[in-house]
Amino acid sequence: MTAPLADRRLRVLHVEDSELDHQLILAQLRRAGLAMDIQRVDTLNEVRQALTMEWDAIISDYNLPGFSGLVVLDMVKDARLMMPFILVSGEIGEDTAVAAMRTGASDYLLKNNLTRLAPALLHAIEANESEQARMEADRELLRSKQRLHELAGHLQTSVEMERAAIAREIHDDVGGSLTALKFDLAWMARHAQDEGVRGRVQSALETVSHAIEASQRIMHNLRPAILEQGLVAAVQWMGARFEKRTGISTSISTSSEQIQLPPGVPLVAYRTAQEALTNVSKHANASKVTIELSVASGVLTLEVSDNGGGLTPGALAKARSFGIRGLHERAATVGGWVDLSSSTRGTSLILSVPLEAQRAEQLGQEEASAIEHDPSSWGSA
Template sequence: MAAPILDHALRVLHLEDSPLDHELTLAHLRRGGLEVQALRIDSESAFLAALEQEWDVVLSDFNLPGFSGLVALDLLKASGLDVPFILVSGEIGEDTAVEAMRNGASDYLLKNNLARLVPALMHAVEATETRHARERADRELGKSKQRLRELAQHLQTSIEQERAAIAREIHDDVGGSLTALKFDLAWIARHTTDEGVRLRVNSALETVTLAIESSKRIMHNLRPAILEQGLVAALQWIASRFEKRTGIACELRLPTQTPEWPAGVPLVAYRTAQEALTNITKHAQASRVQIDLSLAGGVMSLEISDNGRGLSQQDLAKARSFGIRGLHERAGTVGGWVDLSSGPAGTTLILSVPLNPIGDTSPAPAHPLREPEDPSQWGTL
């Protein structure tokens, strides 16, 4: 059997009170092709002092003056070091050997049968090295996942910032220009006496009005200005729009009082509701939707449920189900999480965000859906 792959000589800590047995053990190791650096000790104090150094394996006699191999094994475990431990004894009962293996010993050998020493030691060292490599890989994978989550959250934040900037430009530049053009066309329509010109102007007014409506719709999708009035107003607005657009009954339940939301939470909650309602419109075939915003135990919960056909496991496992993945990443930007459950009775999506609400958080009766004033209006003629 080949020697274990190490970039250094095998470092062996040997608990042995017999110098002759120590030399015999080293002879077996060298005869097996191992390059060894060994230290022999025979007391508990020396063992504890030696554990401050690095070792590849611990070989221990079972009986030592005022000390034992099982005590040494317990001390090794208590130190937190992950070093293979092999008992090598002149006499060890089967029960003792089983107890040692149960407590974490890698193997046990009899001194009159050291032919198995090298294979047992190599197996123990290689198993430990493999475990260490797996732990390192798991740590690196964890770091990689954390970096990926941070990147996804950064992208979500960057996207929202860009959306807000574009929405402001549409409101300030495009909206302002279209509104001014509409006023000019209306002035021409009032002051012209040519019927042909009046017809053309009225047609242009209709086109400009449609452009204004389209611009407002795009602006709302990018960054709903209704959020400036608060999360409650935004949920009322989106639920009202959803019900009017789809004809699906939408019940909205809100707490009697709401706290000052932490930065970013209203937008995350709004986007979650928006994505959920969009999916319901496209796939659920539902006739009823309920939106519940609640505060309990320092956690805000936004629940959107429907009575539609539900989602199958295949739907949830789709490789390109980026909408659901995006909700998880978006929730993570404010320290929250998303739970999704689905069955024949419908689908429920819950956004949970830890915070410290103040005031009464008992749920209020079902809110009548009404469309709040939209602060992004450019004015009408």
């Protein structure tokens, strides 16, 4: 914990050409009970060298041989140093003083009235240290947000890779076994003599067929192999299935039948559309959905709109509205963002991804390697 200023030994740089004035200021500060190490400099070279050291504050005369205190203040700013700067002068106009304060000076005093020097110095140091603490807290908050963002991106990628692994197991093990079982049942149905046996076998064949369809549906949901045909084909297939399943009229428009996209982007767009359609079927009470997919000026845009009742006020601010938050985090993994607007005439969700802004260096090594393995494609992982 930092000691109170009154108990600390302060390091002060004094820019002053007059030894007498230097002694007067030193005496005034000691009279106030302040313990300090104070160094006097009176040339720009000495100022420049002194600024390489650490100081609690700078006290500067305004009129110096060949330069002014404002020049010293500019040097402090150019060196990107955050330290209190108090301007002291025997003659300084109000306009000059105001300009100095606007430029970054902490305070200004006249040499014929130094009684306020010690309180002004302490106040300036305290304000400077509080500002530095606030800025460090802001930086730490930003770092924390960045770490959370990276974690969320990692989790999104990990989930997709886990889904891909499960889909492969269903395809290779469950799907293969069910298909083999269906062939065996079909053989039994052809060779069974008893009508009762044939009836039971036929019933088993129907059950296995339903199981195969269910496994295929689960595989598509876990890992959309349709993306191998391109994002346009995948969105068209998704829209057709959505319309067939829900009865909600779904229209799809695209700027091109084939859109070339960087790895990772097709899956993000697909999952965004999937989540949007899921929300429409659950909450929108809509009769029509429009999906627009386009690339213009190097930006992929996916918009899913409905004519439902819209979102209730505060729905997005709910503590557990993880679906929308997940969309934001998923979009961020490829440098994109999600905009959501809603009214009584419906809801519109827009995903935007700048395709030329895909920068692998902004991703952690783990995320970068995960994107190299695009979970939207089939193949060995």
